[in-house]
Amino acid sequence: MHHHPQKISRRTAIQAGSVGILGLGMNHVDALRAAPVQEGKTQRAGSAKNVIYIFLSGGLSQHDSFDMKPDAPDNIRGEFNPIPTATPGLQICEHLPELAKRSEKWAICRSLTHRSNEHSLGHHIMLTGRSNAPTGFNGSLPQDTDDPCIAAIANSQLEPRNNLPPVAVLPERLVHYSGRVIPGQFAGKMGSHRNPWFIEAASYHRTSYGAFPEYTFDHQERGNDLERKFQAPNLSLPHGLTRSRVDGLLNLRQTLNDQRRQLDDFAQTEMFDKFRQNAIGMLTDERVHAALDVTNADDAIQEKYGKNAFGWSLLMARRLVSAGVNMVQVNLGNDEAWDTHGNAFPHLKDKLLPPTDKALSALLDDLESTGELDDTLIVMAGEFGRTPEITLLAQYYETAGRDHWGAVQTVWFAGGGVRGGNVIGASDRQGRFPSDAPQTPEKMAASIYQALGIPPTAAWYDDFNRPHQIYHSDPIEGLV
Secondary structure (H helix, E strand, O other), X not given: OOOOOOOOOHXXXXXXXXXHHOOOOHHHHHHOOOOOOOOOOOOOOOOOOEEEEXXXXXXXXXXXXXXXXXXXXXXXXXXXXXXXXXXXXXXXXXXXXXXXXXXXXXXXXXXXOOOOOOHHHHHHHHHHOOOOOOOOOOOOXXXXXXXXXXXXHHHHHOOOEOOEOOEEEEOOOOEOOOOOEOOOOOOHHHOHHHOOEEOOOEOOOOOOEOOOOOOOEOOOOOOOOOOOOEOOOOOOOOOOOOHHHHOOOOOHHHHHHHHHHHHHHHOOOOOHHHHHHXXXXXHXXXXXXXXXXXXXXXXXXXXXXXXXXXHHHHHHHHHHHHHOOOEEEEEOOOOOOOOOOOOHHHHHHHHHHHHHHHHHHHHHHHHHHOOOHHHEEEEEEEOOEEOOOOEOOOOOOOOOEOOEEOOOEEEEEEOOOOOOOOEEOEEOOOOOOEEEOOEOHHHHHHHHHHHOOOOOOOEEEOOOOOEEEOOOOOOOOOOO
């Protein structure tokens, strides 16, 4: 049957045009499939699960969180004390008391290892699940020869639900204070049309860090004189989209004109109706608006998670998963906020660990209360761990911290069938190298793919229809 081109109203064109401004390219619209909204607990075919991947840009110190060494010399053990958890024999940092109470809901791997001590390559390794640098890797510039990130691979394999893209990354891209965009967070050799949906909810400022506005700090001492803001991206135009939102990026009028012309072209094809219906369906879906509008959530919910970037980000991730997004990557801390070279102990104690402890505990409780924790694997990792030795870079910092260390880090897991209270692997007495059951980024990535229901034989195909394997290892043994 021949389908005649449909005339579209100016309002519809503007609404649909907002998809591109939101960070949803036509690659996402093309992937959307209309599906009835499912009530109650989300149902999924087969063994597929949800995943929330929490990424701690900068690198969490294992010694000062989940793999403490209280019997090590003073220059290694650090200032914090271990406390018991609800699991006999398992201790973690005193500044994670809420997680300690909930240890039967989570597990840790203390032996993940790779060979890089450099931020950019470390990001690429832990965001792609590939231990080796790709040919021609440039730590200052994402390239189309980079390996695809885990989020992009999942985006290519999963079927959308409820008019939503299958994968989202929030609350912002990872951008260094210098303006350098961190490689490893994009689709790379898969092509930019396979990029995940980036939800830009945090206004960018080069010199403020952490769980703003409650816990803003400046660990690099560059002058923290401006406020960062967290706000849900608007899903309608023109209301809520001001010139300031696109200033320096796009001229608003030209953008809308270009979007209208593109839509006029699409209207000449038989596929336009699908694009329009799915895009507008997403823009007008109240569940999507509710998932994104976390700063206006019920006050008790915000207090539970924390009224800061960490709390709002994990609340948004939880709501998106419930609404139908299969995987959400949460960048918990902008611009290498966990890079605690100096002032490490006051910043961890006062600015980083408390909001993480609160928000992550709230996420566990929230998912468990609705029965969704069993269907949602939560993974928390950084690009590397930190050195055993405490050092002082006197030219930059007043007090000491720890340097980059790819040789070992602790990765935290919960939900999705994870055996609570479980410890996989171990580091040596100084926390320098794995001493038992070393694990790789490939194994971590395989555990994520397995939780999402992606079969071990799956492949993604490039523009020349060449297959590329997805699994490069078995999942972490004993995790689930």
